[in-house]
Amino acid sequence: MSYKINKNKHLNAYWMPFTPNRAFKEKPRLYKSAKGLYYQTTDGRQVLDAISGLWCSNLGHCHPKITEAIQKQAAKLDYSTAFNFGHEDAFQLANILVDQFPKSLGHVFFTNSGSEAVDTALKIALAYHQVNGEKSRTRLIGRVKGYHGVGFGGVSVGGMSNNRKYFGNLLSDVDHLPFPYNENENAFTRGEPEENPMHYLNELEQIIKTHGAKTIAGVIVEPVIGSAGMFVPPKGYLKKLRQITKKHGILLIFDEVITAFGRLGTANAATYFDVIPDMCTIAKGLNNGAVPMGAVVVSKQIYDCFIDGTKEGVELFHGYTYSAHPLAVASGLASQKIYKEESIYDRVKNNVKYFEDGMHNLMDSPHITDIRNIGLAGGLTIACRDNKVGARAYDLFLKAYELGIGIRANGDTIVIAPILTSSKKELDPIFDILEQALKKIK
Numbered sequence: 001m002s003y004k005i006n007k008n009k010h011l012n013a014y015w016m017p018f019t020p021n022r023a024f025k026e027k028p029r030l031y032k033s034a035k036g037l038y039y040q041t042t043d044g045r046q047v048l049d050a051i052s053g054l055w056c057s058n059l060g061h062c063h064p065k066i067t068e069a070i071q072k073q074a075a076k077l078d079y080s081t082a083f084n085f086g087h088e089d090a091f092q093l094a095n096i097l098v099d100q101f102p103k104s105l106g107h108v109f110f111t112n113s114g115s116e117a118v119d120t121a122l123k124i125a126l127a128y129h130q131v132n133g134e135k136s137r138t139r140l141i142g143r144v145k146g147y148h149g150v151g152f153g154g155v156s157v158g159g160m161s162n163n164r165k166y167f168g169n170l171l172s173d174v175d176h177l178p179f180p181y182n183e184n185e186n187a188f189t190r191g192e193p194e195e196n197p198m199h200y201l202n203e204l205e206q207i208i209k210t211h212g213a214k215t216i217a218g219v220i221v222e223p224v225i226g227s228a229g230m231f232v233p234p235k236g237y238l239k240k241l242r243q244i245t246k247k248h249g250i251l252l253i254f255d256e257v258i259t260a261f262g263r264l265g266t267a268n269a270a271t272y273f274d275v276i277p278d279m280c281t282i283a284k285g286l287n288n289g290a291v292p293m294g295a296v297v298v299s300k301q302i303y304d305c306f307i308d309g310t311k312e313g314v315e316l317f318h319g320y321t322y323s324a325h326p327l328a329v330a331s332g333l334a335s336q337k338i339y340k341e342e343s344i345y346d347r348v349k350n351n352v353k354y355f356e357d358g359m360h361n362l363m364d365s366p367h368i369t370d371i372r373n374i375g376l377a378g379g380l381t382i383a384c385r386d387n388k389v390g391a392r393a394y395d396l397f398l399k400a401y402e403l404g405i406g407i408r409a410n411g412d413t414i415v416i417a418p419i420l421t422s423s424k425k426e427l428d429p430i431f432d433i434l435e436q437a438l439k440k441i442k
């Protein structure tokens, strides 16, 4: 039986993503404007954004310098194709970006989202081995509960079951490493758990044995797991992963869509964990989410292989109409300038301990079974109610919104990712409201 939404009919045409459309359209939550740390709702309330838009508005909403850069660019060069043409600012932004990544990563391929960045990186990994003469390397490896966007490539290597189960015809020849977190062992850890990382990486050795290293093109992981509920892998996990992949000629891709540009108090997770992957996917904080944009930061070795390995013509048959879109680039340049001039990464570092304490002080609140944190990112696990996965966490999300903060629920987890410019005092309402909301829900 089809369910007709009769209330708020004007909301019907828009099919909202990752949203229970029926419930939303019965009782909508509509933002009309935003400034700094706050959204204004259409019903006249102010909501503190405790998830930085969606991990993207790192510098606060409607930052005047970013707004101005977009406005000026729109009046100067609204669009320019990236196929066989370029505009100076795109090259400048690429230079600024590579300067912030480990030295061996020297090139940037622009996309319009994190999902496109992931699919681009996976395609580059596959094509690299073809160009490099190792044509049998076609297998890709992701991780259980990994989130790499919603393209077919990203969903195939991703491991969130709801995102996969309706879309049967995914990429074949994909394996998934175990989820590198054990709540029984590690609940309420501050930062990186002390567990032996090989508990989760022996499986990689096994996959390599089973299929042969020469069949594997690349491994992709989120250095810090975001969408599944903010989980931090054990100490040494990424270093060990790098050692194993390097030894076997397997490319390592860090999906840095949420970790790049300050979330951990560094330019990226590769720097934070002191591990150098072959590619990093980036988006979101790259340009403060002000215009859709993503990118892949690629090693010099991979780029050179394409340039040297193809004698003439196009080296990579891939790209988007809106790659390096002038408005996205303008907001990227403005955002990168702010990160630097306002020492945003250092400001994050100064607030990490305060944020950690605030999160972990929720330990004795009702329903909490785990709390995790790293940088300015925190995750809570909420006890499942009546075997209905996600029901209580969703109630918490609704209650928190009613009380004045925007957070994100996924399954039985809640994610907090404050705007990076928040002062300590501005973080307090997040903890206070979470505490109140936890007491109010059933």
Ligand SMILES: Cc1ncc(COP(=O)(O)O)c(C=O)c1O
Binding pocket: 112, 113, 114, 115, 116, 118, 147, 148, 149, 150, 222, 226, 227, 255, 256, 257, 258, 283, 284, 294
């Ligand atoms: C790690 C990671 N990769 C990829 C994506 C997809 O990005 P987008 O929604 O811009 O396509 C996300 C989005 O949250 C993400 O967290």
